[in-house]
Amino acid sequence: MTATAGIGDRVPQVTLDPISQFESDYARKRRRSRMGWLIGTVLFALAFALTSWMGDFFKVTQVTLPDGSRDWRWIIPAGIPRLGEYISKTIPDLHWDTLGTDLENWFWRWKVWLRLLLETILIAFLATVIGVVGGFLLSFPAARNLTPNAWVLWITRRYLEIARTVPELVWALIFVFCFSVGPLAGVAAIGLHATGALGKLYSEVNENIDMRPLEGVKAAGGTWFDQIRYGAVPQVLPNIISYTLLRFEINVRSSSIIGYVGAGGLGQEIRTAMSFQEYQDLSALFIIIFVTVMIIDYGSEKLRHRVIGLEAHS
């Protein structure tokens, strides 16, 4: 189809014997890579020093010592013990003989929390559905090899970028303003963000497919949609399922915090507990979220591996 490119149309100016030519080339290459490494290390060290300084890592602050006096201390060793203090504040007094009532006191709002937990999972589920549908549909025009034209590529890519670069909490603030406080705002916020994130991931999967089946469909008189449906979708489906389950896990985590700005789910309880300094409620909520996320992660991982395994065996 294409003519062979001319080989040997560039002749080296100086003709050395091959071995010494190699020696000098190799020495030059070594020098260059050592230089690159040095420059990279210096730049990284500078960036690290600058950002840690801006991040108050070297700050010296006044702290109260155990005997009540005040003194200047470097912030990091001074602050770390307070982490233990915080955790110990959140853990309730549990005694073996009164364990039942102690737990009851710890999880005293369990009925509300369970309802909100369900709401959290439903928000995550619905948001994932929205994200999958939107991301899937847009991933084809957003793939460089499949897009019908450059304009469509540009527009879909920018849309997906905006959808995913704006954090879920910011989308949630906007949607709470639109739809008022409640789970609808959370679904819209996480769904929009997931559309952007999944659209990007899916489109990268699309860019790695074999184009020959699509050509086969095209040559038979198929439309662009036919080429996508028959040529591309069967190839990308296992990856899409895998990424979708992964996204559901991420969305459960997101939806458990999104209530912080009033967008439904357990987050609103976290906010209340924090503002009233109910440290033990915080630990109870944390345990609920932790266990839920763990169960969902475990289940979806099993499912994902099954999908991948099916792929490997067929």
Place this chain on the structure above:
Amino acid sequence: MTGNLILADVTRQFGETTAVDRVNLSIAPGQFVGVIGRSGAGKSTMLRLINRLVDPTAGSISFDGVEVTALRGKALRAWRRDCAMIFQQFNLVDRLDVLTNVLIGRLAEHGFLSSMAMRFTDAERTMAIQALDRLDLVPQALQRAGTLSGGQQQRVAIAKALLQKPRIMLADEPIASLDPANATRVMDGLKQINTEDKLTVLVNLHTLDTARAYCDRIVAMRAGRVMFDGTASQLTDEVVRDIYGLEGLAEFNEAVTSTAARRTGRVWEDA
């Protein structure tokens, strides 16, 4: 004049390279035409130009008096349906079953919704099974296409092409990836379609033997140009040497030993 395929001064450039250079051809209905040439001679581009997978830089392609190069949208898709294309690498969808792969040949007749839902009529499924039966592939109908051997996959591609009810069959190096036995089966299949269905077949080959064994007419290309156009008997070794030089002749004959298909007269049976 019905069903004549006419290429007039067809040229295609890729950057500096002229892949197809002022090609003039007129192909009458029912002919079995072999296009030979080394890789890079422009054979593949020429078939792609006819099917409009590639657009010409200059020149005109017409079929049955209709200017093919001017077709757009639905008319273009109808043209692609009319000139079915077989590829060297089969271009099937590995993860779909054989039946669905064959039914892809019907897509040009489908609307958006039925196509997206992969809904085909019973009549279409019957057509597909009949085509698969002609190619001895009914037992594999529900297998994934990717699990089939190369020869079987190429025959699935032929069945798919048949479902398009084409007027011309284009085959781009259909046997270059196959072993001799399968190559023979595929070439016999094309010949059978040519004689029984009266379909024009235009096939790219890289071996002289196969071309001489199957083709009524042989077109030899070099560097995008048509260097020879005549019957198989006219294409003697002397003519080939004139066109390609001594090394070219050796190259063609050497290739014969690898994947040449020789006509057996038998159709479809053998392993």
